[in-house]
Amino acid sequence: xxxxxxxxxxxxxxxxxxxxxxxxxxxxxxxxxxxxxxxxxxxxxxxxxxxxxxxxxxxxxxxxxxxxxxxxxxxxxxxxxxxxxxxxxxxxxxxxxxxxxxxxxxxxxxxxxxxxxxxxxxxxxxxxxxxxxxxxxxxxxxxxxxxxxxxxxxxxxxxxxxxxxxxxxxxxxxxxxxxxxxxxxxxxxxxxxxxxxxxxxxxxxxxxxxxxxxxxxxxxxxxxxxxxxxxxxxxxxxxxxxxxxxxxxxxxxxxxxxxxxxxxx
Amino acid sequence: xxxxxxxxxxxxxxxxxxxxxxxxxxxxxxxxxxxxxxxxxxxxxxxxxxxxxxxxxxxxxxxxxxxxxxxxxxxxxxxxxxxxxxxxxxxxxxxxxxxxxxxxxxxxxxxxxxxxxxxxxxxxxxxxxxxxxxxxxxxxxxxxxxxxxxxxxxxxxxxxxxxxxxxxxxxxxxxxxxxxxxxxxxxxxxxxxxxxxxxxxxxxxxxxxxxxxxxxxxxxxxxxxxxxxxxxxxxxxxxxxxxxxxxxxxxxxxxxxxxxxxxxxxxxxxxxxxxxxxxxxxxxxxxxxxxxxxxxxxxxxxxxxxxxxxxxxxxxxxxxxxxxxxxxxxxxxxxxxxxxxxxxxxxxxxxxxxxxxxxxxxxxxxxxxxxxxxxxxxxxxxxxxxxxxxxxxxxxxxxxxxxxxxxxxxxxxxx
Numbered sequence: 001x002x003x004x005x006x007x008x009x010x011x012x013x014x015x016x017x018x019x020x021x022x023x024x025x026x027x028x029x030x031x032x033x034x035x036x037x038x039x040x041x042x043x044x045x046x047x048x049x050x051x052x053x054x055x056x057x058x059x060x061x062x063x064x065x066x067x068x069x070x071x072x073x074x075x076x077x078x079x080x081x082x083x084x085x086x087x088x089x090x091x092x093x094x095x096x097x098x099x100x101x102x103x104x105x106x107x108x109x110x111x112x113x114x115x116x117x118x119x120x121x122x123x124x125x126x127x128x129x130x131x132x133x134x135x136x137x138x139x140x141x142x143x144x145x146x147x148x149x150x151x152x153x154x155x156x157x158x159x160x161x162x163x164x165x166x167x168x169x170x171x172x173x174x175x176x177x178x179x180x181x182x183x184x185x186x187x188x189x190x191x192x193x194x195x196x197x198x199x200x201x202x203x204x205x206x207x208x209x210x211x212x213x214x215x216x217x218x219x220x221x222x223x224x225x226x227x228x229x230x231x232x233x234x235x236x237x238x239x240x241x242x243x244x245x246x247x248x249x250x251x252x253x254x255x256x257x258x259x260x261x262x263x264x265x
Numbered sequence: 266x267x268x269x270x271x272x273x274x275x276x277x278x279x280x281x282x283x284x285x286x287x288x289x290x291x292x293x294x295x296x297x298x299x300x301x302x303x304x305x306x307x308x309x310x311x312x313x314x315x316x317x318x319x320x321x322x323x324x325x326x327x328x329x330x331x332x333x334x335x336x337x338x339x340x341x342x343x344x345x346x347x348x349x350x351x352x353x354x355x356x357x358x359x360x361x362x363x364x365x366x367x368x369x370x371x372x373x374x375x376x377x378x379x380x381x382x383x384x385x386x387x388x389x390x391x392x393x394x395x396x397x398x399x400x401x402x403x404x405x406x407x408x409x410x411x412x413x414x415x416x417x418x419x420x421x422x423x424x425x426x427x428x429x430x431x432x433x434x435x436x437x438x439x440x441x442x443x444x445x446x447x448x449x450x451x452x453x454x455x456x457x458x459x460x461x462x463x464x465x466x467x468x469x470x471x472x473x474x475x476x477x478x479x480x481x482x483x484x485x486x487x488x489x490x491x492x493x494x495x496x497x498x499x500x501x502x503x504x505x506x507x508x509x510x511x512x513x514x515x516x517x518x519x520x521x522x523x524x525x526x527x528x529x530x531x532x533x534x535x536x537x538x539x540x541x542x543x544x545x546x547x548x549x550x551x552x553x554x555x556x557x558x559x560x561x562x563x564x565x566x567x568x569x570x571x572x573x574x575x576x577x578x579x580x581x582x583x584x585x586x587x588x589x590x591x592x593x594x595x596x597x598x599x600x601x602x603x604x605x606x607x608x609x610x611x612x613x614x615x616x617x618x619x620x621x622x623x624x625x626x627x628x629x630x631x632x633x634x635x636x637x638x639x640x641x642x643x644x645x646x647x648x649x650x651x652x653x654x655x656x657x658x659x660x661x662x663x664x665x666x667x668x669x670x671x672x673x674x675x676x677x678x679x680x
């Protein structure tokens with residue numbers, strides 16, 4: 001499958017998520033609707049996974065090189081976090097935000113289509129390429145979910161409907177996300193040593209990866225200091241902005257002109 | 266680390282965070298003050314053996330302070346979480362400066378240069394905050410390690426690994442050598458250049474370059490719009506690779522079909538391409554162009570050192586051929602210690618460095634203007650005696666991370 005099919009696959013996924021979400025209303029009182037709703041929502045993600053796998057095969061390289069490709073992974077993975085959280089914690093609202101974010105990222109990809117390009121520069125041809133980027137992407141997905149959940153908790157708090165379960169969930173999502181950020185950072189350093197001769201060169205992307213890591217390290221220390229959880233929800237809500245800068249904002253910063261990490265997409 | 270639903274402590278009321286933040290800010294300002302007063306010269310890392318002596322002294326100081334003055338209010342504050350947190354924020358803010366501003370030369374009288382914001386990672390404020398951070402981290406590590414408890418293993422591995430990686434990485438940077446070795450095919454060299462000091466050095470061994478070669482992806486063809494200096498997208502949204510039978514269509518403009526493809530050819534006296542040995546020629550393709558109701562056939566080529574590129578017009582545009590991007594580039598080398606002794610043959614390739622005599626040799630670059638005809642290969646020779654210590658830190662961080670993940674998942678299950 002190539003990029004020609006991408007818009008229809010993306011619209012199919014969004015249609016599945018939308019229809020599944022709408023059916024959640026009657027699903028509260030009907031098992032048939034509930035099953036159909038879940039089948040539709042999961043189908044949306046399966047459609048994207050199918051596209052991702054077949055695109056990988058046609059590209060003959062991991063589709064992890066361009067910004068558009070990372071957005072595609074992100075859109076595929078983030079609804080899964082929402083589904084898993086619901087199945088484990090019975091928290092229903094997170095999945096809507098996750099599917100919404102996924103649809104937004106698919107929309108960006110439709111508006112800014114990638115160029116089909118098989119070439120993979122020699123530096124990226126490494127066994128570290130897939131683990132480094134995938135670990136980071138899963139980390140980003142978990143931290144995005146924790147951020148969304150943080151904002152949701154902030155709103156609930158304003159409405160006087162504070163939920164300890166919701167706050168606990170945003171914490172654990174951030175904790176798992178931090179673990180993956182740490183792995184991503186160390187994998188990146190080990191790879192850099194093999195590819196570029198040194199594990200740390202203060203490349204702008206590396207610097208921003210450190211800033212994002214420090215932001216979540218700060219969060220974990222705030223938790224240890226038993227900081228008011230309501231403040232922590234704000235913190236998690238805003239922290240994701242740092243990750244967004246690291247992911248693609250860094251390309252637009254003055255420092256990016258000398259980066260080895262500027263995406264080609 | 267369960268989050269309590271009842272009100273916890275407000276951020277600025279917690280044990281000394283406000284004081285720690287003010288202290289951190291003063292330290293940063295003092296660092297910038299030193300930069301202003303010393304013409305922003307920054308810090309110079311002590312060289313061997315003073316870097317090791319500093320590390321040992323610093324480590325001993327942390328041990329003594331942590332073990333003998335544990336009850337002292339100042340030591341307790343210096344190793345406390347509030348200071349640790351404010352130093353994390355301090356490090357993040359200084360890194361933010363380095364992540365936004367290009368770390369390169371600025372006009373000497375600009376504020377950026379006067380405060381050394383363009384060399385923030387070797388500046389006094391960064392050094393002060395890092396030293397305090399290592400002191401804080403070290404004290405907390407000593408307190409969690411002595412007396413030893415298995416329950417603290419994750420803390421010890423993660424924090425200890427971070428301490429080792431950070432301290433050894435920074436102190437070892439004065440001994441890090443990254444040298445560029447230009448090599449020409451059929452010649453040996455032991456001359457290397459330091460890009461930072463712009464000095465020439467002699468390596469303890471020489472490298473003979475037998476062959477440098479580049480593998481490329483298959484050439485592609487595209488429709489170029491000279492008016493807007495851009496490529497026109499095909500119907501299939503692909504930049505087509507050239508191979509016999511491939512057809513590309515540009516809606517409303519026309520189509521091109523590849524009738525014949527010669528990956529290595531040179532033009533004969535009449536200008537017709539004739540196949541030659543691999544890597545001796547350039548790619549040629551015979552294409553059929555269908556546009557505005559007309560059909561024509563012609564040869565196109567991306568050209569090379571002795572062959573001009575051939576492109577053909579199609580309406581207001583041009584059909585052009587582009588050489589494939591480099592897929593891999595590598596140098597077959599023989600390295601030997603000067604005056605006899607150790608000798609090896611190896612292939613240097615990106616992502617596949619080779620170890621020799623305590624140096625790691627990397628395929629770094631080539632003459633990009635000459636492309637695959639380059640006879641120059643740039644090799645980087647790297648020596649970093651502190652690498653094993655830094656890697657020990659990395660692996661401790663990862664081990665601590667695995668335990669953190671496991672503990673986190675367990676607590677999450679219980680939540």
